[in-house]
Amino acid sequence: MTTQHTAVHRIEIVPLPAFKDNYIWLLRVGNAAAVVDPGDDEVVERYLAQQRLDLTAILITHHHPDHTGGVAGLVARHKPVVYAPVDGRIEGVTRRLRDGDEVALAELDLHLRVMAVPGHTDTHVAYYAPGILFPGDTIFSAGCGRLLGGTAAQLHDSLLRLGALPGDTAVYCTHEYTLSNLAFAQAADPDNPARDQWLATCQALRAEGKPTLPSTMAREKSVNPFLRTSSPGVIDAVTRHTGVRPPDALACFTALRAWKDNF
Numbered sequence: 001m002t003t004q005h006t007a008v009h010r011i012e013i014v015p016l017p018a019f020k021d022n023y024i025w026l027l028r029v030g031n032a033a034a035v036v037d038p039g040d041d042e043v044v045e046r047y048l049a050q051q052r053l054d055l056t057a058i059l060i061t062h063h064h065p066d067h068t069g070g071v072a073g074l075v076a077r078h079k080p081v082v083y084a085p086v087d088g089r090i091e092g093v094t095r096r097l098r099d100g101d102e103v104a105l106a107e108l109d110l111h112l113r114v115m116a117v118p119g120h121t122d123t124h125v126a127y128y129a130p131g132i133l134f135p136g137d138t139i140f141s142a143g144c145g146r147l148l149g150g151t152a153a154q155l156h157d158s159l160l161r162l163g164a165l166p167g168d169t170a171v172y173c174t175h176e177y178t179l180s181n182l183a184f185a186q187a188a189d190p191d192n193p194a195r196d197q198w199l200a201t202c203q204a205l206r207a208e209g210k211p212t213l214p215s216t217m218a219r220e221k222s223v224n225p226f227l228r229t230s231s232p233g234v235i236d237a238v239t240r241h242t243g244v245r246p247p248d249a250l251a252c253f254t255a256l257r258a259w260k261d262n263f
Contacts, residue, residue, distance in 0.1 A: 119155020
């Protein structure tokens with residue numbers, strides 16, 4: 001188990017692997033804990049029992065079952081406060097959230113700002129505090145979520161919004177997709193030494209069984225083609241792939257996302 005320590009207060013952020021490639025992020029201070037997108041309650045329960053932690057809150061980014069499937073079981077056993085976007089498909093919610101809302105996790109001495117980041121789904125949110133971002137499936141290291149309810153324009157705008165966060169923001173993505181995303185990035189942004197360096201680092205991490213996450217926003221802006229849709233290298237690669245030069249960043253993003261869907 002890899003533990004990530006953050007600069008925010010005394011919080012430990014621990015990745016709990018679930019399913020094939022999910023991470024359920026657990027935040028802890030002392031005996032208090034919160035989890036982000038618990039698709040599997042058994043994974044969370046084992047860690048809570050091992051560490052003798054009290055689950056006080058659940059943060060949900062979007063409605064997909066691999067992010068919400070464990071909520072009911074955790075609520076039945078621990079009675080945590082459940083935060084989620086305004087979306088009737090998510091059940092058992094204590095507080096529904098909109099863009100700009102604040103989540104105050106008193107037991108962790110942590111205040112998170114809610115950011116609406118639709119695109120992967122139409123009601124997706126992210127949770128941000130200085131130095132920390134939980135973006136759900138909106139952004140991955142070197143990638144982004146598929147369009148499963150939102151539009152390309154929404155997802156492009158959401159990524160621009162996340163990309164404007166400080167470069168030292170740790171990005172706690174919810175899937176271990178980094179190596180496959182970097183393989184696509186080699187095609188979509190072929191002349192990128194920063195990407196090549198990150199690929200070598202991630203290959204070494206995975207060979208040791210370690211997560212490639214969290215990333216940072218600065219790194220993502222240097223290696224993630226979906227944040228580089230104004231880069232000449234990405235524009236040229238999309239042009240070669242489609243035969244049409246995209247007239248603007250949104251058109252480049254839309255073509256890039258469609259290319260990745262079939263890569």
